[in-house]
Amino acid sequence: MxxxxxxxxxxxxxxxxxxxxxxxxxxxxxxxxxxxxxxxxxxxxxxxxxxxxxxxxxxxxxxxxxxxxxxxxxxxxxxxxxxxxxxxxxxxxxxxxxxxxxxxxxxxxxxxxxxxxxxxKFVRPQRSEEEMALIDEAKSLLMERHGMTEEQAHRFLQKKSMDSGAKMVQTAKLVLGGQ
CATH class of the missing domain: 3.40.50.2300 (Response regulator)
Structure with missing residues (x-):
């Protein structure tokens, strides 16, 4: 081991x-x-x-x-x-x-x-490259539109996900305007 x-x-x-x-x-x-x-x-x-x-x-x-x-x-x-x-x-x-x-x-x-x-045992599996790309795209949009740093955009997505009980990828899709 x-x-x-x-x-x-x-x-x-x-x-x-x-x-x-x-x-x-x-x-x-x-x-x-x-x-x-x-x-x-x-x-x-x-x-x-x-x-x-x-x-x-x-x-x-x-x-x-x-x-x-x-x-x-x-x-x-x-x-x-x-x-x-x-x-x-x-x-x-x-x-x-x-x-x-x-x-x-x-x-x-x-x-x-x-x-x-x-x-x-309880932690979700690692995100796929596609999911990571969606999250990065949502962060970029937040940074561009709202003048956030990358860290602030990441925390924003994390907090919104936790508040709504949704996965971070779902929150990123909402930010990007999709479902």
Whole structure:
């Protein structure tokens, strides 16, 4: 069986290496180190990774903002000093105060990986290229007509889909004026 993979993303290279060493030496998972939120997003979608271990912020974005852009089956473990954790306003992000013990870090990552395995059973299959093209076309239209960024257009489609209980592809078709 292939070893689970987790993303480790901290501003400090030293923190990345320390966390990677603890997770990998315990046999919990293989780590992919990312240096920015943009890199995390690309890596999550490319490798279908369901666990991200990170600090309070990355060079290009806060962890909370990054979490909102991750797929619903992706869990986040934020490791930071308690004062920073107190600023986190998203109850879906798992928090671990540093300095953290090896045992607490390993136990937390293992728990999130197990949750990810359970969620995989309920997460919809990946979209087809045709569906992705429809969504991209709807985003382009929103960007052009309403001056949205790509991220804003994506969130708009996500929110409308969730509010109506429709799939994102159906919402994209509505935006494009079709059925």
């Amino acid at each position: 292939e070893m689970d993979k987790v993303i480790v993303a901290f501003e400090s290279p030293k923190s990345c290496e320390r966390v990677r060493e603890i997770i990998e030496s315990s046999g919990t998972a293989a780590c992919i180190i990312c240096r920015s939120a943009a890199e995390v997003k690309r890596t999550v979608s490319k490798h279908h990774i369901s666990t991200v271990v990170c600090g309070f912020k990355l060079p290009d974005e806060s962890a909370q903002s990054l979490f909102e852009d991750l797929p619903p089956n992706c869990a986040m473990l934020m490791v930071a000093v308690q004062g920073m954790l107190d600023l986190c306003q998203n109850d879906d992000i798992f928090l671990l105060a540093s300095p953290v013990s090896r045992g607490d870090l390993v136990a937390s990552v293992r728990m999130l990986i197990q949750m990810g395995h359970r969620l995989e």
